[in-house]
Amino acid sequence: MPDTTNSKRVKHTRELIQDAAMELLAEYGYKGTSVRKIASKVGIRESALYNHYTNKEAIFLSITSKIFTTPFSHENDQKIFYENAKKGKRFLQRFMTEFKLLSFDKNSEKLFRIMMIELMQNSSLRESFIKEFHEKNIKLLSSSFFIMMQEGLIRSSDPMVMANEFLAPFFYLRLQISLLKADGASTTPLSTQFEKHVDFFWESIAL
Amino acid sequence: MPDTTNSKRVKHTRELIQDAAMELLAEYGYKGTSVRKIASKVGIRESALYNHYTNKEAIFLSITSKIFTTPFSHENDQKIFYENAKKGKRFLQRFMTEFKLLSFDKNSEKLFRIMMIELMQNSSLRESFIKEFHEKNIKLLSSSFFIMMQEGLIRSSDPMVMANEFLAPFFYLRLQISLLKADGASTTPLSTQFEKHVDFFWESIAL
DNA sequence: AATTAATAAGAACAACTGTTCATATAACCA
DNA sequence: TGGTTATATGAACAGTTGTTCTTATTAATT
Numbered sequence: 001m002p003d004t005t006n007s008k009r010v011k012h013t014r015e016l017i018q019d020a021a022m023e024l025l026a027e028y029g030y031k032g033t034s035v036r037k038i039a040s041k042v043g044i045r046e047s048a049l050y051n052h053y054t055n056k057e058a059i060f061l062s063i064t065s066k067i068f069t070t071p072f073s074h075e076n077d078q079k080i081f082y083e084n085a086k087k088g089k090r091f092l093q094r095f096m097t098e099f100k101l102l103s104f105d106k107n108s109e110k111l112f113r114i115m116m117i118e119l120m121q122n123s124s125l126r127e128s129f130i131k132e133f134h135e136k137n138i139k140l141l142s143s144s145f146f147i148m149m150q151e152g153l154i155r156s157s158d159p160m161v162m163a164n165e166f167l168a169p170f171f172y173l174r175l176q177i178s179l180l181k182a183d184g185a186s187t188t189p190l191s192t193q194f195e196k197h198v199d200f201f202w203e204s205i206a207l
Numbered sequence: 208m209p210d211t212t213n214s215k216r217v218k219h220t221r222e223l224i225q226d227a228a229m230e231l232l233a234e235y236g237y238k239g240t241s242v243r244k245i246a247s248k249v250g251i252r253e254s255a256l257y258n259h260y261t262n263k264e265a266i267f268l269s270i271t272s273k274i275f276t277t278p279f280s281h282e283n284d285q286k287i288f289y290e291n292a293k294k295g296k297r298f299l300q301r302f303m304t305e306f307k308l309l310s311f312d313k314n315s316e317k318l319f320r321i322m323m324i325e326l327m328q329n330s331s332l333r334e335s336f337i338k339e340f341h342e343k344n345i346k347l348l349s350s351s352f353f354i355m356m357q358e359g360l361i362r363s364s365d366p367m368v369m370a371n372e373f374l375a376p377f378f379y380l381r382l383q384i385s386l387l388k389a390d391g392a393s394t395t396p397l398s399t400q401f402e403k404h405v406d407f408f409w410e411s412i413a414l
Numbered sequence: 415a416a417t418t419a420a421t422a423a424g425a426a427c428a429a430c431t432g433t434t435c436a437t438a439t440a441a442c443c444a
Numbered sequence: 445t446g447g448t449t450a451t452a453t454g455a456a457c458a459g460t461t462g463t464t465c466t467t468a469t470t471a472a473t474t
Contacts, residue, residue, distance in 0.1 A: 045422070120233075165376055165408070
C-alpha cells in the first residue's frame with residue numbers, strides 16, 4: 001500500500017498542525033494565534049503550512065468542526081432512548097455522567113475554550129452552539145421528561161421549562177471548571193456538584 | 208469654574224472614545240479592535256487618542272472596570288435584605304426582575320459581550336467574574352435561602368446548592384439572549400422564561 | 415537508478431499593528 | 445491681547461500579520 005504510507009505521513013503533520021493550533025487557539029483565540037506561531041510549534045516554517053491547509057481559516061474550521069460532534073450522539077436511537085427515559089433518575093444520572101466526563105476531558109476542555117472565545121465573534125459557531133448543543137439537548141431532555149410524566153415518575157409541568165432548568169446548571173458548571181483550570185486552580189470542589197445537581201433536581205420533580 | 212469647563216471638554220472626548228471602543232470591543236474583541244479604528248469612529252487621528260489615554264490597554268480597562276459594578280449593589284444593606292428574604296417567592300421575583308432588566312439593557316449587553324469574549328483570555332477578568340458575579344450572587348442567594356428555611360417557607364436542603372441551581376439558569380438565559388441578538392434574531396420567546404424559571408423553582412422548593 | 419510528486423525552506427510582499435515625535439491649531443486664563 | 449495649556453495632526457518607527465512566490469530537499473513510483 002504505497003498510498004497509505006504517503007497519506008499517513010501527510011496526516012501526521014496535519015495532525016501535528018491541528019494539535020499545535022488547538023493549543024494556541026484555546027489560549028490566545030483566533031486573532032491572537034498567528035500562522036507563524038503554529039508553524040514554529042510544529043517545527044516547520046509558515047510557508048510549509050500552506051502545503052497542508054489552504055488558509056489560516058481552514059485550520060480553524062478543521063478544529064471547530066469537531067466541537068459539537070461528540071456528545072450524546074448515540075442517544076438518537078429511539079427505542080433504547082424510550083426505555084432509558086422510563087428509568088427516571090437513573091436516566092438523569094447517565095446524562096450527568098456523560099456531561100461530567102466531557103467537562104473534565106482535556107481535549108474537550110480545549111474545544112470548549114475555543115468555542116467560548118469565538119462564540120460572540122463567529123456567526124456559524126453561534127448557529128452550531130444553538131442547534132447542536134442547546135436545541136439538541138433540550139429536545140432530548142424535554143421528551144424524556146414528557147415520558148417520565150406519562151409514567152407517573154415526576155410531577156406534571158412544562159417539559160421544555162424543565163429541560164432548561166436541568167441543562168443550565170451543567171453549562172454553568174462547565175464554564176466554572178474552565179475558568180478555574182485557566183488559572184491553574186483546583187476544580188475538585190466542583191466535581192461533586194454534578195451529582196448534587198441531579199439529586200436536588202430529582203427531589204424537585206419526583207412524585 | 209474654569210477647570211470644570213475644561214475637564215468637561217476632555218471628559219466629552221474621553222466619553223466618545225469609550226463609547227466607540229465599547230462598540231468595537233463588543234463586536235471584534237480586544238485583538239480585533241485597533242487604536243486606529245477607535246480613533247476614526249470618534250473622528251480623530253490615532254495619535255490624538257494618546258492625549259486622553261496612555262495606552263490601548265488603558266481604554267480597555269476603563270471599560271471592563273464597569274462590568275461588575277452595577278448589579279445588586281444595594282442588596283448589601285443587611286436589615287432590608289433580611290426582611291426581603293422573608294418574603295420568599297417575592298424576593299426571588301425581585302432578583303429575577305433585576306437580572307432580566309440587565310439582560311435586556313443595551314449597555315449592559317455590550318459589557319456582557321466583551322466579558323464573554325475576553326473571559327478566557329484575561330486573568331483579572333476571570334477573577335472579577337468569579338468574585339464580583341458568581342460568589343457575590345451565591346452568597347446573597349444562599350443566605351436568603353437559609354433564612355427562608357428557618358422561616359419554614361421552603362424545604363430543607365443545602366442552601367449553597369440551591370443558590371447555584373437558582374443562579375445558573377439566569378446566566379444561561381442571558382447568554383442565549385446575547386447570542387440571538389448578535390444574529391439580529393428575536394429574543395421575545397426568551398423574555399417569558401425568566402418568570403417561568405422563578406415559578407418552576409418555587410414549586411420545586413416551596414413547602 | 416531515474417523520474418515524478420510531496421513537502422520543506424527562505425525571502426519577499428503589502429497591509430496593518432501600537433506607539434512616539436515634532437508641529438500645528440484651538441481653547442483657556444492672565 | 446498675549447501667553448499658556450490642551451488637543452489635534454501627519455509622518456515615521458519597528459514589529460507583526462497572512463499569503464505567495466521560487467527554489468531546494470525529501471520521499472514514492474516506475
